[in-house]
Amino acid sequence: EPEVTQTPSHQVTQMGQEVILRCVPISNHLYFYWYRQILGQKVEFLVSFYNNEISEKSEIFDDQFSVERPDGSNFTLKIRSTKLEDSAMYFCASSTGAEIEAFFGQGTRLTVV
Amino acid sequence: GQQLNQSPQSMFIQEGEDVSMNCTSSSIFNTWLWYKQDPGEGPVLLIALYKAGELTSNGRLTAQFGITRKDSFLNISASIPSDVGIYFCAGRTYNFGNEKLTFGTGTRLTIIP
Numbered sequence: 001e002p003e004v005t006q007t008p009s010h011q012v013t014q015m016g017q018e019v020i021l022r023c024v025p026i027s028n029h030l031y032f033y034w035y036r037q038i039l040g041q042k043v044e045f046l047v048s049f050y051n052n053e054i055s056e057k058s059e060i061f062d063d064q065f066s067v068e069r070p071d072g073s074n075f076t077l078k079i080r081s082t083k084l085e086d087s088a089m090y091f092c093a094s095s096t097g098a099e100i101e102a103f104f105g106q107g108t109r110l111t112v113v
Numbered sequence: 114g115q116q117l118n119q120s121p122q123s124m125f126i127q128e129g130e131d132v133s134m135n136c137t138s139s140s141i142f143n144t145w146l147w148y149k150q151d152p153g154e155g156p157v158l159l160i161a162l163y164k165a166g167e168l169t170s171n172g173r174l175t176a177q178f179g180i181t182r183k184d185s186f187l188n189i190s191a192s193i194p195s196d197v198g199i200y201f202c203a204g205r206t207y208n209f210g211n212e213k214l215t216f217g218t219g220t221r222l223t224i225i226p
Contacts, residue, residue: 031210043156043201043216055211091155097210101146104155 002026004105021077025094032075033093082112115140119217134220135186142204145185
């Protein structure tokens with residue numbers, strides 16, 4: 001069964017450092033998403049991406065966040081200058097764009113120290 | 114923003130018991146989804162509901178999309194140990210291929226041996 005893969009599974013970084021979280025969406029999917037889950041809380045929408053552009057972003061997705069599809073397979077989330085409160089699980093998801101639900105990856109646990 | 118209230122927050126039940134949880138929203142959604150999340154994993158889709166009033170089953174799981182499109186419930190019959198985890202409802206908005214999920218606050222299910 002096709003799946004969304006995320007790397008690394010766990011990243012520890014110092015406050016103020018830049019991090020890049022990587023995702024390989026399902027190959028025939030066209031829409032890509034990042035969600036965040038702070039420990040013990042609900043999953044929150046960050047951003048959706050289609051045709052090399054951001055389609056929608058939440059108020060969480062401020063100027064320190066950016067997304068990119070650098071090649072035909074990867075989809076990345078960059079956090080420019082990490083803060084302690086950025087510590088969370090980050091989930092990538094992808095969908096075909098038809099009314100079929102997106103598939104989620106296993107997540108990257110980001111710990112900012 | 115859109116808010117989904119999920120109840121109960123947690124449940125402690127004995128193996129074999131039935132479980133019921135529900136979700137209410139201040140907004141109307143096109144689709145209601147129910148996910149299960151195991152520790153350290155991404156959300157896994159259990160059931161998707163597309164039409165108001167729809168009642169759908171998936172094995173021991175049954176879910177309904179409320180007539181007003183602002184609520185949904187999930188029932189699990191004859192619970193087993195592998196049902197342990199956190200269950201999230203999610204309301205989905207869909208716009209020209211782009212989707213956005215708004216997640217509920219989660220119900221943590223614990224099964225007492």
